[in-house]
Amino acid sequence: MKAAPAEFRALCHRHRLAATHQRQVIYEAVMSLPGHPSPEDIYEKARKSIPSISLATVYKNIRAFLDKGLLQEVSLHHGSLRVDANHDPHHHLVCTRCRSIMDLDEAEMVPPRFRQKLPRGFKVLRISVDVLGICAECASKKARRA
Amino acid sequence: MKAAPAEFRALCHRHRLAATHQRQVIYEAVMSLPGHPSPEDIYEKARKSIPSISLATVYKNIRAFLDKGLLQEVSLHHGSLRVDANHDPHHHLVCTRCRSIMDLDEAEMVPPRFRQKLPRGFKVLRISVDVLGICAECASKKARRA
DNA sequence: TATTAGATAATAACTATTGTCATTCATGAA
DNA sequence: TTCATGAATGACAATAGTTATTATCTAATA
8 A cells, every 4th residue: 555645535534435455456547537537547547556456446446436426437428428409509408316217498598608719729609508406206205215 | 001191292292202102100209209209119109000120120220210310319419428527617619510529618709698488497507508510520531421 | 352343246038229131122114 | 123232230249338336455543
């Protein structure tokens, strides 16, 4: 066991997670990687510190971090392809609990505006807003664990 | 062969797709299903008309429809889990061509606002904006097929 | 020391998706 | 209408991503 900064231990303690070496290496891998790494990316990075680490351990700990709120998912709907036949511009109401998706007509939102210029020649085609929250159904089903 | 409305044949012709029976049934399945159906949903629905239809055919035609713009994907990043360690509120610049994701600080956007009340007790947690477009790199790499 | 809860590694299992290929079909030309 | 030809289909193999299972290990506690 090496570094094990007190910060990480505190972070784990705060979230009721045991501060294991693997967990720390995985967490540091996430933090050190640019952009939004995939489990595979994280695995490759973590292997540099712990060559014997298992991909399943990476998955399991990512899930633990997500469940506890240390990390969040870039997109809630990555499990399966969903098609959208609605050609009218619209946004989505997404339930973070059951992952259901409802349409929200574009007219129901004030058009998004930027304060600054967008970076380096990015050419905007359209803007898609996900309103994340808890749908009425899920809300009525009692509160669950965080 | 049954219905085969001229509309669908015209639609296909306009998009350079052969107007096959399966294709029509798949398209109608998408249109008739509520929300944002998955390939499996569409498959189940289509089987009611063509019990022998293959799941691969459903996938291939969904892809064809997406490529030709008859349908669109609910989310561009559904392939694999991506984690986000950025706890500062932010949005995303998503390239529809290479699917790269860049962060956009929340402060760079005017906070989204609703014009109307949200439906039936939906409790908003956060709002995630995807700015879809073409990144500078892709833009410089010539125009591709639609 | 014995017990126990939680974590890991190996691997099996599962789900979503795509590729291969022989057969069949849609389309436009004759 | 017939025909040639490329596109589409269906069966199935293959792959990627992810989760489940389980035996083992470890650290903390009784």
